[in-house]
Amino acid sequence: xxxxxxxxxxxxxxxxxxxxxxxxxxxxxxxxxxxxxxxxxxxxxxxxxxxxxxxxxxxxxxxxxxxxxxxxxxxxxxxxxxxxxxxxxxxxxxxxxxxxxxxxxxxxxxxxxxxxxxxxxxxxxxxxxxxxxxxxxxxxxxxxxxxxxxxxxxxxxxxxxxxxxxxxxxxxxxxxxxxxxxxxxxxxxxxxxxxxxxxxxxxxxxxxxxxxxxxxxxxxxxxxxxxxxxxxxxxxxxxxx
Numbered sequence: 001x002x003x004x005x006x007x008x009x010x011x012x013x014x015x016x017x018x019x020x021x022x023x024x025x026x027x028x029x030x031x032x033x034x035x036x037x038x039x040x041x042x043x044x045x046x047x048x049x050x051x052x053x054x055x056x057x058x059x060x061x062x063x064x065x066x067x068x069x070x071x072x073x074x075x076x077x078x079x080x081x082x083x084x085x086x087x088x089x090x091x092x093x094x095x096x097x098x099x100x101x102x103x104x105x106x107x108x109x110x111x112x113x114x115x116x117x118x119x120x121x122x123x124x125x126x127x128x129x130x131x132x133x134x135x136x137x138x139x140x141x142x143x144x145x146x147x148x149x150x151x152x153x154x155x156x157x158x159x160x161x162x163x164x165x166x167x168x169x170x171x172x173x174x175x176x177x178x179x180x181x182x183x184x185x186x187x188x189x190x191x192x193x194x195x196x197x198x199x200x201x202x203x204x205x206x207x208x209x210x211x212x213x214x215x216x217x218x219x220x221x222x223x224x225x226x227x228x229x230x231x232x233x234x235x236x237x238x239x240x241x
Contacts, residue, residue, distance in 0.1 A: 002043045004086055007052065007071060007079035014056045014070035017041045044069060052078045092159060102170060106181025110174060117171040121164060128160040 009020050017040045044067075047053045052075035056068045071079070105113055135153040170177050 001086055002039055003047065004079065004082040006040065006043055006047065007075055007082065010053055010069055010071040011076060011079055014068050016059070016066040016068055017044050018066065047075065050074075050078075092155070102177050102180060103184045104181050105170070106178050106185060110178060113178070114171065114174060117167050117174075121167050121171065124160055124164050124167065128157060128164070131157050131160065 005024070006020060009015065009023065021040050044053065048055070048069070051072055053069045053071055056070040059066045059068060108116070131153060135150075135157070138149060138153070
């Protein structure tokens with residue numbers, strides 16, 4: 001998104017990276033996007049190499065020299081392509097690297113894990129309060145705001161609600177998730193996953209096989225007494241593929 005933002009700004013007028021950075025801060029856009037100031041200058045340098053922008057002139061401000069960039073004709077075409085590409089992206093990704101964590105939490109001491117969860121939950125609740133306050137302020141500020149802004153605020157707050165629920169679930173059942181990690185370790189130690197074939201003949205077969213393996217894994221976690229039996233089934237299942 002940073003490319004599109006920079007190209008859009010330069011399509012309006014030539015400027016330097018610092019002005020773009022300040023615009024993002026003043027408009028509050030940096031809160032939504034989490035764009036770092038350093039990434040703006042990195043993106044500008046890359047866009048210059050790609051001939052999407054070029055240096056119009058250099059201005060000296062005190063001891064600092066600022067490059068004033070302007071967009072090129074190629075940059076204008078790239079801007080349109082980038083906007084179309086961004087429009088096709090999911091607003092909230094379906095997957096998250098963090099979704100893997102509940103399977104491997106046994107590596108942390110219980111007290112460390114508990115402190116980490118409590119610390120992050122505090123942060124999430126503060127963020128939720130911040131966004132709720134800002135949403136209320138925007139509603140008071142104008143009688144007829146853009147409805148899309150309400151949707152954006154609601155999506156952000158709802159996302160925080162689910163993140164809070166996710167972390168609270170682990171905190172409330174911390175022993176259970178440490179146990180899940182222990183059983184995950186047990187499965188990894190017992191199974192050579194390099195034996196899994198890369199390809200199945202049909203996507204539906206692949207899905208069915210993975211669901212069966214996942215079912216056996218869940219049985220290992222819920223019923224450790226039958227762990228050896230179910231691990232043997234997983235090994236057999238993998239060898240048959």
